[in-house]
Amino acid sequence: MESQWLSWAKRLSALAETGLHYCQDKFDRERYEEISALSREMMASLGAVPVERVALALGRGEGHVTPKIDVRAAIIDDGKILLVKEKMDGRWTMPGGYAEVGVSAADNTVKEVWEEAGVRVTVSRLFALRHKARHAYPPDVLDFYKLFFLCERLDDAPLDPGHEVHDAGYFSPHELPPLSEPRVIARDIADAFAFHADPRRAALID
Structure with a gap:
């Protein structure tokens, strides 16, 4: 916090x-x-x-100041989660990024996964909506709402990392690589696995 x-x-x-x-x-x-x-x-x-x-x-004034929106996708397959390696810090995160104006939260998430990992997905459910400042992310001068979605792959095409990232791969919860903590922390990944295992759980909302 x-x-x-x-x-x-x-x-x-x-x-x-x-x-x-x-x-x-x-x-x-x-x-x-x-x-x-x-x-x-x-x-x-x-x-x-x-x-x-x-x-x-x-940045420049934007009128009535509101939090930024960050969307992240949890794609779990055979007990492993899809992560991408960020170019900015060389660490790993769930695919995602800033929400774009004029695009829904779900469509933003689908777009980010395709651009970063080359994977076609559909959003199945929101499992967490977090106020970044309340959790163990590094301090940030910007205020963020972070939306985490469980997603399902639409095909079995191989991973094809885009130009925004260095690499993409699947990792078990017990063998996670160094995480890009401004974007995702270990708790986010643990919650993704928990919600994937139990679809009846209510979403976590700050």
């Missing part, structure tokens, strides 16, 4: 950016701009990174 100070700084940043979107008074705008700058300095200090990197991660 992320620190309370980081949570406060992120919330302060979101309130400032939302205020900048709606405010009409020039003096209010100046106050919101100062609050925004202070919140970014707080996040930079807490993460021991340059404030410019925080500004780059947050």
Whole structure:
């Protein structure tokens, strides 16, 4: 779970950016701009990174600030789960990524699996909806809702890793490779196996 100070700084940043979107008074705008700058300095200090990197991660104002959406696919076959090797850190994760505007959560997940692993799947069910800040992922200046879906393969075609990843493969829960923890943690994979084994379980929702 992320620190309370980081949570406060992120919330302060979101309130400032939302205020900048709606405010009409020039003096209010100046106050919101100062609050925004202070919140970014707080996040930079807490993460021991340059404030410019925080500004780059947050991007330009988007109006009313809301959490980002990340979708992940759990494809389990013969007691093993499909993982892809990320180019950014050389570690492994369930296929997935940012949700795209204009595409449903399920269709986003199907698209990500195809692009990263070359596998055709269908989404069978949501098994977890997590607020990233509440779990054991590394701290992040962005706020995320993470959606985890169980998926089923539509054919037996061989894996064909796309240009976004280095490799793809199946792993047993007891022989997992180093995980790309900003994207997936061991608990996510354990929950995927548990829900695959018992379809009657209620989804985990923060």
